[in-house]
Amino acid sequence: MATKKTVLFSGNEALAYGAYEAGLEFSAAYPGTPSTEITQFLSQFKEIDSQWSVNEKVAFEIAYAASIGGKRSMYIGKHVGLNVAMDPFMTSAYTGVNAGFVIVTCDDPGMHSSQNEQDNRLFARVGKMPLLEPSSPSETKELIKKAFEISEKFDTPVIFRMTTRICHSKENVTIQERKDVPIKNFTPNPQKYVMIPRYAMMRHIELENRLLKLKKFAENSPLNKMEVKDKKLGFITSGVTYLYAKEYYPNASYLKLSISYPFPEKKVRDFCKKVKKVFVLEELEPFIQNNCERLGLKVYGRDASFHIGEMKPDHIPQIVAGKTKKDKPLVNRPPELCKGCPHRIVFNTLKKFDVIVAGDIGCYTLGTLPPFNGLHTCLCMGAGVTFQEGLSKSIQNKKVVGVIGDSTFVHSGITGLINAAYNKTKGVILILDNATTAMTGGQPHPATGKTLKQEETKQLSLEKICEVCGADSIDVIDPAQVNDFEEILRKRLDENNLSVIIVRKPCILMKQKMHPKTFTNPTPGVGR
Amino acid sequence: MKDDNVTSIVLYGIGGQGNVKASEVCGLAALLSGYHVKKTEVHGMSQRGGSVESYIRFGKKVFSPLPADGTVDILICLHEEEYPRLIHQLKKDGIDLFPYLAKAKEAVGEQKLFLNTFMLGVLSAFLPIKTEHWLNALNQTFKYAQEENKNFFLKGKHSGEQK
Numbered sequence: 001m002a003t004k005k006t007v008l009f010s011g012n013e014a015l016a017y018g019a020y021e022a023g024l025e026f027s028a029a030y031p032g033t034p035s036t037e038i039t040q041f042l043s044q045f046k047e048i049d050s051q052w053s054v055n056e057k058v059a060f061e062i063a064y065a066a067s068i069g070g071k072r073s074m075y076i077g078k079h080v081g082l083n084v085a086m087d088p089f090m091t092s093a094y095t096g097v098n099a100g101f102v103i104v105t106c107d108d109p110g111m112h113s114s115q116n117e118q119d120n121r122l123f124a125r126v127g128k129m130p131l132l133e134p135s136s137p138s139e140t141k142e143l144i145k146k147a148f149e150i151s152e153k154f155d156t157p158v159i160f161r162m163t164t165r166i167c168h169s170k171e172n173v174t175i176q177e178r179k180d181v182p183i184k185n186f187t188p189n190p191q192k193y194v195m196i197p198r199y200a201m202m203r204h205i206e207l208e209n210r211l212l213k214l215k216k217f218a219e220n221s222p223l224n225k226m227e228v229k230d231k232k233l234g235f236i237t238s239g240v241t242y243l244y245a246k247e248y249y250p251n252a253s254y255l256k257l258s259i260s261y262p263f264p265e266k267k268v269r270d271f272c273k274k275v276k277k278v279f280v281l282e283e284l285e286p287f288i289q290n291n292c293e294r295l296g297l298k299v300y301g302r303d304a305s306f307h308i309g310e311m312k313p314d315h316i317p318q319i320v321a322g323k324t325k326k327d328k329p330l331v332n333r334p335p336e337l338c339k340g341c342p343h344r345i346v347f348n349t350l351k352k353f354d355v356i357v358a359g360d361i362g363c364y365t366l367g368t369l370p371p372f373n374g375l376h377t378c379l380c381m382g383a384g385v386t387f388q389e390g391l392s393k394s395i396q397n398k399k400v401v402g403v404i405g406d407s408t409f410v411h412s413g414i415t416g417l418i419n420a421a422y423n424k425t426k427g428v429i430l431i432l433d434n435a436t437t438a439m440t441g442g443q444p445h446p447a448t449g450k451t452l453k454q455e456e457t458k459q460l461s462l463e464k465i466c467e468v469c470g471a472d473s474i475d476v477i478d479p480a481q482v483n484d485f486e487e488i489l490r491k492r493l494d495e496n497n498l499s500v501i502i503v504r505k506p507c508i509l510m511k512q513k514m515h516p517k518t519f520t521n522p523t524p525g526v527g528r
Numbered sequence: 529m530k531d532d533n534v535t536s537i538v539l540y541g542i543g544g545q546g547n548v549k550a551s552e553v554c555g556l557a558a559l560l561s562g563y564h565v566k567k568t569e570v571h572g573m574s575q576r577g578g579s580v581e582s583y584i585r586f587g588k589k590v591f592s593p594l595p596a597d598g599t600v601d602i603l604i605c606l607h608e609e610e611y612p613r614l615i616h617q618l619k620k621d622g623i624d625l626f627p628y629l630a631k632a633k634e635a636v637g638e639q640k641l642f643l644n645t646f647m648l649g650v651l652s653a654f655l656p657i658k659t660e661h662w663l664n665a666l667n668q669t670f671k672y673a674q675e676e677n678k679n680f681f682l683k684g685k686h687s688g689e690q691k
């Protein structure tokens with residue numbers, strides 16, 4: 001007998017639990033808000049082999065290969081994480097799957113904790129893969145199971161798109177038992193898995209055929225649900241926006257898309273025939289809107305002001321009235337570096353030098369704010385190192401210092417350092433080693449010597465790797481030794497070398513963060 | 529928004545005050561009472577001292593996790609400076625529990641950790657949720673200092689019942 005139980009789950013917990021019920025065997029991820037808790041939650045299941053990977057490209061490839069090998073598997077990342085994994089992502093649509101493979105992307109409309117608010121639904125069209133979008137935690141748990149079925153049925157990776165509001169909202173969720181899925185055999189099949197041009201061309205044909213089949217599926221699937229009530233007013237919508245609209249217009253008609261790509265043209269046309277005035281309600285990009293326009297349908301969209309920021313319930317009547325977006329201006333308290341944070345010392349010291357600071361992403365990005373004002377660029381992960389090189393090409397009158405966190409250095413700083421050495425770059429790079437990925441709530445990474453499940457493992461030595469990358473000098477310093485730190489920084493800035501200074505002092509939150517999690521309530525990540 | 533059967537609560541303050549945990553307890557207590565619950569929070573980089581706000585909505589059936597402006601039934605603020613930020617969310621005849629913040633501070637003294645629990649106790653006096661469900665939710669959410677949490681909750685409840 002299947003046992004059922006109702007619990008209060010966040011979207012992230014529901015996703016993890018749904019995947020567990022669906023017989024997930026393997027998952028790989030790199031932390032990133034709002035996706036982090038999915039992996040933390042998965043780590044409690046002994047049936048699932050889950051890992052923090054070095055970065056998203058690595059995570060994607062490993063999870064995808066596990067699917068080809070025969071196990072249901074999942075890649076998880078924040079929206080920008082998928083950018084890092086774009087290369088395997090694009091061609092995986094050609095090669096398809098063996099066991100089910102789901103790509104979980106957690107977008108961050110409103111940029112609660114991100115460097116941009118790209119809408120990853122657009123990647124479904126670019127990559128030519130089916131796109132599933134839930135609107136709530138309870139729906140997430142059911143839909144993720146469907147994602148694995150669709151993946152196997154159509155031999156395709158499936159994109160599962162979450163947003164911050166769904167990831168971090170909680171709702172009653174009924175959980176069930178896991179259904180184990182037999183592991184499939186891997187039979188070598190170069191025509192399918194070796195993408196030399198000749199085979200890839202055949203796979204491209206296959207991909208286009210598959211899309212036609214998927215389109216039919218999206219047309220007929222009850223996951224794209226039509227609720228016809230008031231024939232005067234209707235909404236085509238997806239994600240949490242659907243629920244906002246339901247609050248204001250419970251009696252309107254709805255076409256709620258849970259499979260929004262391939263676009264279910266017939267169903268949409270049909271809906272527009274049945275309902276007189278149809279609005280498209282969606283968050284960020286006009287994705288559904290553009291698809292409707294392509295079909296020549298007369299639907300009402302949103303003013304361009306709504307393409308920016310998170311959708312709020314209050315926006316719904318504004319859109320229906322054809323207005324531009326109006327938000328109550330809220331003055332939020334800005335975040336700041338914690339009292340006692342080692343990064344504070346770094347920026348207080350950097351202040352004493354007239355240098356340009358190429359920054360990166362992590363807690364230390366807050367060094368750009370007053371009272372420090374000490375970080376001058378931040379674009380994407382790894383750019384603390386590469387911007388040091390690039391900026392020094394152009395800036396002649398000042399020295400450029402690169403600043404990067406330990407987790408970020410392992411994620412994508414190493415290649416930049418090799419490049420700097422190879423191309424004879426001079427300058428100073430500070431690796432802020434606080435022994436954790438603090439920004440996202442304190443996850444381990446290779447240089448901490450711990451795995452996701454807090455098991456001991458081989459520890460990457462930052463000193464050694466910097467040495468073999470080609471740094472001329474490597475200093476390791478405790479920033480609490482303020483004078484020594486300042487002195488060594490001055491010395492290295494005066495030299496004409498490629499120097500790395502590893503600034504080593506554990507994050508002060510780490511002790512609190514590292515105690516074993518109570519898995520019913522994992523602490524939500526707090527940052528990017 | 530029209531659904532009158534739904535109760536909406538906003539709970540806000542700054543990072544580190546246990547705001548999210550408190551909303552967790554409230555959501556769980558409502559779930560244990562058999563309601564459909566949605567709770568959500570805005571907490572970007574709150575652990576770095578930024579503003580945090582949580583919303584709890586419960587009833588027979590809840591659609592949106594976020595309430596519309598001016599429709600919140602009960603407002604709880606854990607930090608004086610933050611108070612003006614969200615008062616516009618309270619509906620006209622809504623209940624503002626801000627006056628209890630001073631009492632809560634007095635009651636917990638140096639044990640600031642329990643400010644959220646005391647305020648939950650105050651809140652409980654205004655909600656149709658049985659004490660046993662509150663205590664159960666408290667125990668499930670706080671793995672440490674369960675006895676203290678219970679005591680501060682009951683003190684808050686007593687304070688809320690004075691009205």
Ligand SMILES: Cc1ncc(C[n+]2csc(CCOP(=O)(O)OP(=O)(O)O)c2C)c(N)n1
Nearest residue numbers: 032361362363405406407408437438439528
């Ligand atoms: C491609 C990408 N993946 C993940 C993230 C989320 N993220 C931003 S910085 C960061 C790591 C921060 O750790 P670290 O560099 O060690 O700095 P700390 O916060 O500990 O100071 C993460 C996971 C991101 N912004 N972009």
